[in-house]
Amino acid sequence: MTTLVRCLVVSSTQRRVDHAITIEGDVETVFDLIADIARWPQFHRSAVHAETVHANEKGELVRHWALAGDAAVRAWQTVRRTDRPGRRITFAHMEPEQPATDLRGEWVFTELTPNRTRVELSHQVVAPTGADLGPLLDRIAQESEDCLATLRDTAERRADLDELVVSFTDPLFIAGSVEDAYDYLYRADLWPERIPHVVGLAMTEDVPNVQFFDMDTKGPDGSTHTVRSVRICLPNHLIVYKQISLPTMLDAHTGHWRFTETPEGVIAEARHTSTIKRSALSQLGGATTVAEARRYLRRLLSGNSMSNLRLAKAYAEERAGF
Known part of the structure; x- marks a missing residue:
């Protein structure tokens, strides 16, 4: 107490x-x-x-x-x-x-x-x-x-959280400028036009580089989910996000987009850290285990973020003349 x-x-x-x-x-x-x-x-x-x-x-x-x-x-x-x-x-x-x-x-x-x-x-x-x-x-x-x-x-709950927390990073090389790669992911207000699984997004940025948005996304099964997120944007270097309202199967979801310049271009990485809600496992099927939920989340989140990174790559490389 x-x-x-x-x-x-x-x-x-x-x-x-x-x-x-x-x-x-x-x-x-x-x-x-x-x-x-x-x-x-x-x-x-x-x-x-x-x-x-x-x-x-x-x-x-x-x-x-x-x-x-x-x-x-x-x-x-x-x-x-x-x-x-x-x-x-x-x-x-x-x-x-x-x-x-x-x-x-x-x-x-x-x-x-x-x-x-x-x-x-x-x-x-x-x-x-x-x-x-x-x-x-x-x-x-x-x-x-x-x-x-x-x-x-x-x-x-340390032992339980060791099992429930899924954390990973996916990198992608971009043969373009860090400014263009960053801008593509910073302009979340344009995502409904640019990113297929984003079907709607309302964003506010009352303080420069602090964004709040409500985003509607379409899942693999065609269902639509709405989440509210906050993002801290550190220009051309890092965009950190945290979901405030969450999908029902998660207790927490944070992550970032990081941009590292190299002599050849940019390494962009997407990071996700999610905490599975054990009581919601049945949403994936009555007998779903935590291990199966971890694999599902990794596949889903990695698929979405790598799709976003490939779109940022195409945008930056086209502007660089590749």
Whole structure:
């Protein structure tokens, strides 16, 4: 059970928010689930993308993107220091959300038994005297509760998730410019005209390079499915996506399109990571096993994304004169 001190008044300008949870899992597994920021979007509902900008002996500069509802994304940067021997991870926000002038915190992992871990998450907030910190403290409290609950669920289901999570990458060489290859997949608003299995798509991009869209796709059996996704677009390098509303047989689906320039052209890769919903296996047939569902998903998702990559290849190579 999560315990919470909603707000400890340290001084007239400083507040501290503490959470703790006990997890039935070994300390290394639990520690790794927080240390590995690339895995967060698959298991944390609000997390969309996180990446290390640079790292040195003093720590890492990390960029984060997270959902704020179903139609907006919040982005921020932290400096993070990971102390594995001490089982502690500290972080400090580069530009704290107003009215805070400083926002930092830490994760502490304590081994209670070989298969039981206590996790403590604390935040320290500094603001001018008299500042209204209520909304910020409430959001920190809610996000901390959600994060710790997800951490416990993920750690305690590790063996099950090892079986249910399907993750793979498919690459394709393109003899064209990285700008053209990227643009073809960035312009999702044109997909109904360009990609056969996409039959409809409504997209918004209120913030440059942050896209939300509702997409209708046609499956191999002719049925139509609608999913809502968010995408973070890093021009000519990476497009990261996360499905917000999901097909009924999945608990999560994230992935990316990555573009790597070479002397000869571009290596474009499509990555998918999906979590199968065990309770929905019957949709593929009454006796469908997880292994069969994994093969079905790999075939379906890989087929769609490789089709998209081949279309991007044709577009970029035609523009390059090939």
